[in-house]
Amino acid sequence: MLHICAKRYVDRVEDVTKVTVYTNLDEVELFANGESVGKKKKGEFPFFHFEVKNEGETTLVAKAGDLTDEAQIRKVDKFNEDYRLKEEGAVINWFEIETPAGYYSVNDTLGDILSTFRGKICAVKLLLKMKKALTPDGPKQKGKKKSAEVMGFKLSDINKTMIDMLKGFTVKRGLMMLGGKFTKEQILEINAMLNKVKKK
Known part of the structure; x- marks a missing residue:
């Protein structure tokens, strides 16, 4: 399987854009207008990220084994409002999340963030x-401590196996799975904290 993600995100304002390719094969190469952007070997997760210069019209072609996939991107001066999610309520749109090159964001996996010392501090x-968000409110019963729960599991019971599983999730996805316990503003605040941590 081979897939260039976010194909509907054609109009892009950034000068250098992140292109994500998914494949279950061991290596993928990405081309922009026929020129190789680079080859990447499979790591812990089947997603490959490339930084691509965004100039004019660009045809992206990903190749892995005998498979190919194609997408188009276009440099624009103004954000395309058709991409804005139009829903009521505090929905966090993908373009509101700052992702400075070389620094982490809520779009990075917990596993990647934990790979650096400062990332571990942020994770704590x-x-x-x-x-704090998950600990039940209300009066404490004498002699009993309240325990925060995530999807039915007590935080105090989370073990290495569960943490290893969570490493594959992006921070944003993990927070969203908590069922509205974090507001859009809180998620953006966490993102700003991660934006200060350099990637490996």
């Missing part, structure tokens, strides 16, 4: 925020 801060 994030877990404390989660615990």
Whole structure:
């Protein structure tokens, strides 16, 4: 399987844009207007990220084994309003999430963030925020401590296997799975914290 993600996101304002390719094969190469952007070998997850210069009209072609996939991107001066999610309520749109090159964001996996020392510090801060958001309100019963729960699991019971599973999730996805416990503003605040942590 081979797939260039976000094919509907054609009009892009950034000068250098992130292109994500999914494949279950061991290596993928991305081409922009016939020129190789680079080859990437499979890591822990089947997603390959490329930084592509965004100039004029660009045809992207991904190749992995005998498979190919194609997409188009176009440099524009103004954000295409058709891409804006038009729903009521505090919905976080993908373009509201700052993703500075070389720094983490909520779009990165927990596993990637945990690979750096400063990322581990941010992860601890994030877990404390989660615990606070998930700890039940109300009076404490004498002699009993309240325990925060995530999807039916007590935070105190989370073990290495569960953490290894969570490493594959982006921070944003993990927060969204908590069922509205974090507001859009809180997620953007967490993103700003991660934007200060350099990637490996």
